[in-house]
Amino acid sequence: MIGLNLLYILIIIFYCLSVLGYFIDFIQNNQKVNRLAFWLLSIVWVLQLLFLSLRAFEYSRLPIMTIFEGMFFYAWVLVTFSLIINKLYRMDFLVFIVNLVGFSILTVSLFAQAGDVSPELSDLLISELLIIHIVVLLISYAMFTLSFSFSMLYFFQHQMLKQKRWGEKMQRTGNLSNLERFSFLFALIGVPLMMIGLILGVIWAWVKFETFPWYDLKVISSFILLIVYGCYLFQYQFKKRRGYSLALLNIAAFLVLLINYFLSSSFSEFHIW
Structure with missing residues (x-):
């Protein structure tokens, strides 16, 4: 659990830096910052996937069953598609807007219940x-x-x-x-x-x-x-x-x-x- 908490903090930090980088690029048209923001976002995607995999291993189920997991998975999907779009079409401002939304959702998930579901509910979720x-x-x-x-x-x-x-x-x-x-x-x-x-x-x-x-x-x-x-x-x-x-x-x-x-x-x- 401590490892997952640390991983989650790292995701928030890298995600924050990536969004900040895209914002700076949006204001100043700075390509160096843009490339850095893209690689930071790529790291976020990898860490998010690792987090989902570890949580799936910990609870022996698909990690989308709680409010927290739903928000986290939603944010991961947004990062995935924004990376694909950025790679194919180089729409940097779109990536900035999408990940501003994704970062907000990920931050809000901090206030959601992160624990596992009850045994009764787990039976239903099978x-x-x-x-x-x-x-x-x-x-x-x-x-x-x-x-x-x-x-x-x-x-x-x-x-x-x-x-x-x-x-x-x-x-x-x-x-x-x-x-x-x-x-x-x-x-x-x-x-x-x-x-x-x-x-x-x-x-x-x-x-x-x-x-x-x-x-x-x-x-x-x-x-x-x-x-x-x-x-x-x-x-x-x-x-x-x-x-x-x-x-x-x-x-x-x-x-x-x-x-x-x-x-x-x-x-x-x-x-x-």
Whole structure:
């Protein structure tokens, strides 16, 4: 346990330094700091994977069952995708936004219960269906986070164009059409993943308890979140809406996601994550 605590502290430190490096690069366009921040983030990914592996070995289960583990896994998925995107497309500002969110989630997880689940609950969590349900939903959250990050870059780019602030920062954020397209694509991936995750959750609850808590706050907010992102996709694909207002809609959808993930979990009587 002491080793895991020390490892967690190292992750927080390296993650903090990486985010700080990307922030400095965002302000000063410093490529040396950018490269250092990337390697620090790579170290964070390795340490996170080691932490998850050690915790899985310690408790002999997949480490996604508690609130703490769910947040930690969510942050690890964000780091994974941001490294891949940065390697393929060199979108440094996107990596900064994504990992600012990831670092915030990892920090908040400090206040979540980190211990193992009770024996009674552990028996319930053995179900492979539930494990798939949790993993799929967490990955969908990661997709929505990436979609939000592209919309935030669109927002910044739009503001710079509006204020006629030409410069290197605007060039490095990418053009508006690509930002809009990537934002849509990641939301397009996230929506069916979330739909699948919700369906699996309903099936698992019905098999285990022969009922489903439709009036649970977490359940209600999850379906509201799915509807909001569905409206975003509908506006883009069928109404052919583009531009600033659509980016704001996607940003608002992510705020609904945060409410769903944090606030409703606090008041849910059925979910522990």
